[in-house]
Amino acid sequence: MSVAWNQPTTVPAAAFYEGIRQAMAVVGQSRSAVEDFEPEFALPDLTPELTEFFAVAELRFAELGTAGPARLVLLDLMANPGTRTVKTLASLVIVARAVRHIDRTGERVMILTPSSANKATALRDAVLRAYRYGLAQPADLQIVTLVPDTARPKLWASALSDDAWLAARNPMCVLDPGQPSHVKEIAKQALRTSARELFRTSGIRLWHTLDLANYQVADTARAFAEHATAPVRPGVTRAHAHSVSSAFGLLGHHFGTTLLPDVTETSQYFLVQHLATPDMVLSLHGMTPPDYRADPGTGLFHQETTTRYPRTTFDPAENLETTFYTSSPATSPAMNELIRRQGGGGIVVSLNECLGRYAEVRALLGNAGVILPADPRVVREWSLVMAMTGVLNAIDRGLLDADEVLVHGSGSYSATDYRPLPDHAVRTVADAADLSAVITEAVRPVSSITKAA
Numbered sequence: 001m002s003v004a005w006n007q008p009t010t011v012p013a014a015a016f017y018e019g020i021r022q023a024m025a026v027v028g029q030s031r032s033a034v035e036d037f038e039p040e041f042a043l044p045d046l047t048p049e050l051t052e053f054f055a056v057a058e059l060r061f062a063e064l065g066t067a068g069p070a071r072l073v074l075l076d077l078m079a080n081p082g083t084r085t086v087k088t089l090a091s092l093v094i095v096a097r098a099v100r101h102i103d104r105t106g107e108r109v110m111i112l113t114p115s116s117a118n119k120a121t122a123l124r125d126a127v128l129r130a131y132r133y134g135l136a137q138p139a140d141l142q143i144v145t146l147v148p149d150t151a152r153p154k155l156w157a158s159a160l161s162d163d164a165w166l167a168a169r170n171p172m173c174v175l176d177p178g179q180p181s182h183v184k185e186i187a188k189q190a191l192r193t194s195a196r197e198l199f200r201t202s203g204i205r206l207w208h209t210l211d212l213a214n215y216q217v218a219d220t221a222r223a224f225a226e227h228a229t230a231p232v233r234p235g236v237t238r239a240h241a242h243s244v245s246s247a248f249g250l251l252g253h254h255f256g257t258t259l260l261p262d263v264t265e266t267s268q269y270f271l272v273q274h275l276a277t278p279d280m281v282l283s284l285h286g287m288t289p290p291d292y293r294a295d296p297g298t299g300l301f302h303q304e305t306t307t308r309y310p311r312t313t314f315d316p317a318e319n320l321e322t323t324f325y326t327s328s329p330a331t332s333p334a335m336n337e338l339i340r341r342q343g344g345g346g347i348v349v350s351l352n353e354c355l356g357r358y359a360e361v362r363a364l365l366g367n368a369g370v371i372l373p374a375d376p377r378v379v380r381e382w383s384l385v386m387a388m389t390g391v392l393n394a395i396d397r398g399l400l401d402a403d404e405v406l407v408h409g410s411g412s413y414s415a416t417d418y419r420p421l422p423d424h425a426v427r428t429v430a431d432a433a434d435l436s437a438v439i440t441e442a443v444r445p446v447s448s449i450t451k452a453a
Contacts, residue, residue: 005061005062005063005073005229005230006063008060008061008062008063008368008369009060009061009062009229009230010058010059010060010061010079011058011059011060011225011228011229012054012055012057012058013054013057013058013059013089013092013221014046014050014051014054014055014057015225015228016220016221016224016225016228017043017046017054019220019221019224019256019259020043020093020217020218020220020221021042021043022259023216023217023220023255023256023259024041024042024043024093024217025041025042026259027041027213027216027217028040028041028042031213036191036195036207036208037195037199037205037206037207038207038211039097039098039100039101039109039207040097040100040101041097041213041217042097042100043093043096043097043100044096044099044100044103049133049134049135050096050133050135052133053092053096053129053130053133053135054089054092054096056079056080056081056082056088056092056129057079057080057088057089057092058079059075059076059077059079059221059222059225060074060075060076060079061073061074061075061076061225061226061229061230061406062074062076062367062368062369062370063367063368064364064365064367064368064407065364065367067391067392067395067396067405068395068396069403070395070400070402070403070404070405071403071404071405072364072391072404072405072407073404073405073406073407074365074368074370074406074407074409075222075226075406075407075408075409076368076370076409077089077222077408077409077410078370078384078409078410078411078412078413080122080125081417082121082125082128082156082158083118083121083122083125083156084381084411084412084413084417084418085118085121085122085381085383085410085411085413086249086408086409086410086411087118087119087121087122087123088122088125088126089218089219089221090122090214090215090217090218090219091119091122091123091125091126092126092129092218093214093217093218094111094123094126094209094214095111095123095126095127095129095130095135095136095141096135098111098130098136098141098207099130099135099136099141101205102136102140102141107203107204107205108139108140108141108142108202108203108204108205109140109141109142109204109205109207110141110142110143110144110198110204110205110206110207110439110442110443111123111127111141111142111143111144111207111209112143112144112145112146112187112190112191112206112207112208112209112439113143113144113145113146113187113208113209113210114145114146114147114182114183114184114186114187114210115145115146115147115151115183115210116147116148116151116183116245116322116323116324116325117147117151117154117155117322117323118154118323118381118411119145119210120145120146120147120151120155120172121154121155121156123143123145123209124143124145124156124158124160124170124172125156125158127141127142127143127160127170128158128159128160138165138166138169138170142169142170142204142442142443143170144170144171144173144435144438144439144442145171145172145173146173146174146175146183146186146187146429146435147172147173147174147175147183148174148175148177148182148183148322148325149174149175149176149177150177150319150322151174151322152174152421152426153380153420154322154323154380154381155172155420155421155426156418156419156420156421157418157419157420157421157422157425161421161422161425167425168441168442169442170442171427171438171441171442172421172425172426172427173426173427173428173429173435173438174426174427174428174429175428175429175430176428176429176430178430179430179431181431184210186429186431186432186435187208187210187435188208189431189432189435190432190435190436190439191206191208193432193433193436194206194436194439194440198439198440198443202443204443206439212246212248212251212330212331215248215249215252216248216251216252216255217252217255218252219248219249219251219252219253219255219256220252220253220255220256220259221256222249222252222253222256222408223252223253223254223255223256223257223259223260224256224260226253226406227257227260227263231263232267236403236404237268237343237401237402237403237404238267238268238402238403238404238405238406239267239268239269239270239343239344239400239402239404239405239406240253240267240268240269240270240344240405240406240408241270241272241387241390241391241400241405241406241407241408242269242270242271242272242387242407242408242410243272243273243321243324243383243384243386243387243390243410243411244271244272244273244280244324245273245277245323245324245325245326245329246280246326246329246330246331247269247271247280247329247331247335248331249408249410250269250271250335250338250408251331251334251335251338253267253408254267254269254338266342266343267342268339268342268343268344268402269335269338269339269342269343269344270344270345270346270347270390270391270394270400270405271284271335271339271344271345271346271347272346272347272348272349272386272387272389272390272391273324273346273347273348273349274318274319274320274321274324274348274349274350274386275289275310275313275315275316275317275318275319275320275348275350276317276318276319276320276324276325277324277325277326277327278309278348279326279327279328279329279332280329280331280332280335280346281308281346281347281348283332283333283336284332284335284336284339284345284346285308285345285346287306287308289309289316290303290305290306290309291303291305292313292316298312299314300312300313300314300352301313301314301315301316307397307398307399308345308346308347308348308399309347309348310348310349310350310352310353311353312350312352312353313350313351313352313353314350314351314352318350318351320349320350320351320354320382320386321381321382321383321386323381323382323383323411324383344400345394345399345400347390347393347394347397347399347400348390349386349389349390349393353389353393354376354382354385354386354389355376357385357388357389357392357393358372358376358385360392361385361388361389361392362374364388365384365388370384370409370412372385372412372414373414373416378414378415378416379412379413379414380413380414380415380417380418381411381412381413381414383410383411383412384407384409384410384411384412385412387407387408387409387410388407391405391407
């Protein structure tokens with residue numbers, strides 16, 4: 001029986017395990033053969049150990065309050081204290097696929113992923129959980145991650161970095177800031193260079209996991225949980241608001257709605273971006289960035305050309321949140337078509353706007369049991385604050401017209417929520433050759449490192 005989210009409602013992701021398996025089967029059947037290795041699009045049968053492995057991934061719905069005529073509800077996807085981001089469930093699904101492949105074939109798997117930080121943290125946490133619950137051994141499952149230098153302050157320490165032997169087998173790499181290449185390009189080049197030789201010499205499959213489908217299947221759980229707890233009521237418009245780089249989460253939610261039986265309601269989708277990578281909003285609305293003028297009296301930059309861009313900013317080119325680093329995402333056409341068919345829109349926000357709304361956002365999130373620090377200077381992940389600021393601005397400016405707005409809480413943490421990864425646990429790489437060397441070295445850690453008991 002559904003509820004109206006008048007009280008916080010928490011649903012374990014494992015409750016929708018079969019739904020996620022169904023999504024994976026649909027994706028697997030429709031995919032063309034790929035050149036690079038990937039495990040079969042399937043999950044293992046659910047066991048008590050797998051249930052514990054997935055237990056950290058929960059979806060929680062909680063009332064925030066109102067803004068104008070709209071009821072605001074939080075979809076909290078940040079339950080895992082080891083990540084505090086939405087990337088947890090997809091990472092668990094990815095690792096579970098690797099575990100199934102290892103069990104069925106006896107082949108070892110090394111995950112390779114570029115990231116802006118959060119994907120790397122979540123995948124490392126999922127690998128560690130696989131070790132912890134006996135789903136895989138460190139000799140059989142490894143991970144190599146590559147992030148830009150700007151991500152260093154957002155990297156989390158864990159047992160995967162504290163234990164010298166595990167750290168050597170699961171290196172965290174940072175791209176030299178002086179290099180013009182992007183982490184995605186470097187990772188792909190290293191895959192091409194290393195994968196075949198790695199399998200020939202070590203019997204290890206190198207799996208590059210940065211694929212929309214790997215995240216889309218997990219994000220179907222958002223639609224399953226929404227429908228199970230509070231489906232859209234007749235005559236009510238509901239918008240899903242999300243801070244996005246490529247909008248994987250909203251595309252996954254929509255995919256999930258197509259798998260639900262006898263569901264006819266549709267949802268609006270609302271994108272929130274920042275000034276460094278606003279491409280999805282620009283594409284959706286056929287815009288170009290407005291010109292800003294400097295105000296010598298305030299030191300701020302101003303524009304009045306469009307309500308979809310910040311009216312004020314400290315810097316027209318600011319990078320508010322390094323999580324959102326994808327330019328010209330390939331997902332834009334699909335998202336544009338979806339929003340034009342079902343409704344919604346997009347907006348770009350600035351740090352100045354987020355700070356101006358911070359106390360208001362902090363109070364609203366407090367209603368849902370999400371505690372922001374009193375001092376915004378210690379915030380290390382701005383995704384949720386961005387989403388809330390974008391929603392409030394959009395409602396004020398008449399850009400978001402819905403009876404209910406479900407804000408997808410995709411990430412929020414501060415400096416007190418984690419231990420930063422120490423410098424000695426980070427490997428700096430300059431190019432794909434360096435990354436390939438790290439991959440090779442991770443297969444045979446230096447002999448001076450003794451395996452942990």
